Amino acid sequence: MLFFVRFFECPYFPLRYPATPTMSARPPFPSRPAAAPPRHPGSHPDEGDSNLSPHRRQWTERVARDPGHEMVEGDAEFFFHQSLSTPCLAAIAKAEGIWIEDTAGRRYMDFHGNNVHHIGYGHPRLVAAVKKQIDELPYTPRRFTSEPAVALARKLAGITPGRLSKVLFATGGSDAVDMALKLARAATGRFKTVSFWDSFHGAGFGGMSVGGESLFRGDMGPLLPGTEHVAPFACYRCPYGYKDIDGRPDLDACHLACAEMVRYVLQKEKDVAAVIAEPVRAVPYVPPPGFWQTVRQACDEVGALLIFDEIPTGLGKTGRMFVCEHFDVVPDILVLGKALGGGVMPISAMIAKPELDVTAERALGHYTHEKNPVSAQAALTTIEIIEDEGLADNAARVGGRALGRLQEMKASYPLIGNVCGLGLVIGVELVEDRETKAPAVQAADRILYRALEQGLSFKTTMGNVLTLTPPLIVTDDQMDRALDIVEVAIADEEP
Numbered sequence: 001m002l003f004f005v006r007f008f009e010c011p012y013f014p015l016r017y018p019a020t021p022t023m024s025a026r027p028p029f030p031s032r033p034a035a036a037p038p039r040h041p042g043s044h045p046d047e048g049d050s051n052l053s054p055h056r057r058q059w060t061e062r063v064a065r066d067p068g069h070e071m072v073e074g075d076a077e078f079f080f081h082q083s084l085s086t087p088c089l090a091a092i093a094k095a096e097g098i099w100i101e102d103t104a105g106r107r108y109m110d111f112h113g114n115n116v117h118h119i120g121y122g123h124p125r126l127v128a129a130v131k132k133q134i135d136e137l138p139y140t141p142r143r144f145t146s147e148p149a150v151a152l153a154r155k156l157a158g159i160t161p162g163r164l165s166k167v168l169f170a171t172g173g174s175d176a177v178d179m180a181l182k183l184a185r186a187a188t189g190r191f192k193t194v195s196f197w198d199s200f201h202g203a204g205f206g207g208m209s210v211g212g213e214s215l216f217r218g219d220m221g222p223l224l225p226g227t228e229h230v231a232p233f234a235c236y237r238c239p240y241g242y243k244d245i246d247g248r249p250d251l252d253a254c255h256l257a258c259a260e261m262v263r264y265v266l267q268k269e270k271d272v273a274a275v276i277a278e279p280v281r282a283v284p285y286v287p288p289p290g291f292w293q294t295v296r297q298a299c300d301e302v303g304a305l306l307i308f309d310e311i312p313t314g315l316g317k318t319g320r321m322f323v324c325e326h327f328d329v330v331p332d333i334l335v336l337g338k339a340l341g342g343g344v345m346p347i348s349a350m351i352a353k354p355e356l357d358v359t360a361e362r363a364l365g366h367y368t369h370e371k372n373p374v375s376a377q378a379a380l381t382t383i384e385i386i387e388d389e390g391l392a393d394n395a396a397r398v399g400g401r402a403l404g405r406l407q408e409m410k411a412s413y414p415l416i417g418n419v420c421g422l423g424l425v426i427g428v429e430l431v432e433d434r435e436t437k438a439p440a441v442q443a444a445d446r447i448l449y450r451a452l453e454q455g456l457s458f459k460t461t462m463g464n465v466l467t468l469t470p471p472l473i474v475t476d477d478q479m480d481r482a483l484d485i486v487e488v489a490i491a492d493e494e495p
Helices: 053-064 069-078 124-136 147-159 174-190 205-210 257-270 291-302 323-327 373-388 393-412 441-453 474-493
Strands: 092-096 098-100 107-111 166-170 192-195 227-230 272-277 305-309 334-335 347-351 416-422 425-430 459-461 465-468
Touching: 053 124, 069 092, 098 227, 107 474, 124 373, 147 166, 147 347, 147 373, 166 174, 174 205, 174 272, 174 305, 174 334, 174 347, 192 257, 257 272, 257 291, 272 291, 272 416, 291 305, 347 425, 347 441, 373 393, 393 474, 425 441, 441 465, 441 474, 465 474
Parallel strands: 192 227, 192 272, 272 305, 305 334
Antiparallel strands: 092 098, 098 107, 166 347, 334 347, 416 425, 425 465, 459 465
């Protein structure tokens, strides 16, 4: 018996992606080579620069005999190899302020830092607070609480927007995302989610399932069921086919097609537990005006929760304490991590509306270090430092000035196709041709290593976006020096 299937396009959003192979097109148990062949940068352009590129090999050859090379070799011997870490660039001997220094004495302004270094490395006030807490109370079992844990919970409830006031702590962002997904299921009685392709929500199975990066999802077999994905907002490269206006949306033409697609999927699925998203993408693309208001309304219409993942971008990085404050939208659940521990202690947090406190008879988080007093004190002190030193305001001012200079650079260098970002989450998108917008992946990789040689560390995202995320303490002079390095490295690419 033959079955004929007709594929329909959504009447409002023409299908613009090529069809993907079905699972049945693959052998059930594909054989794998003993060792994966090296990939060029761009094989997995989603998350960051690969350590398998030709330029990384050249870097490795140059530093192979440097002092401390045995640590890099030992790392490669004992740690699992993976694209974004081992084998490593170098071994770090010192980290202070915006600076990291390797064992060969090379110093780098760290405009990457895995976004843990909002207050700079080794802030004296944080180090003193952590040392004091270790002396007074180093740990509490999870059936007990402590003053630092309660104080941190009270602080987060006091500074987060809207009615976000119920918290749980964990040690990493992936755990916090998992807790948010579990809470959404428990509170709604549903299990489906809607999230975005090209997003990152952690390396665990929950975060990997709702995330949209092939680097983490690829060849991992069945992930969590019900994790629906839609194309993300990306005005410069609109996946819905609309033209941009110098990187900005043409709202008269697109009518927020990216947000309306979320509404369309929510209405068709009908039983979605939550939409989970980065309010500003780590690329870093900023949503078009009205995007999050539309998505918030669409969630409310169908009873879906809205989860904002601010793990890399929250706590002042964008010029406000929380990213969602830029858009006047309050999520039902907010997730924080990375910089929450000040670059000293690993800690993450989930903050939710009080009516979602519905899991008294279940174990929602229950992590071993859920209320670790040292981690809690580190987080509390970090927040106080951001507030007392006006670091969110500094991020807004220095970041705004940097984005202005990068726009000027764009006028001079055809390699720069787009400048994007908010506060100190800054992206410089490189293209081979401004008309075709072909990603200049190889050029981006070369520029990254030229900058490293001149003392500036940053990452690339999507293969061709130079992504600069310095600490909130960065000064105008330091930013100027960093952009000087970037400009010279870009100029070296020009014919």
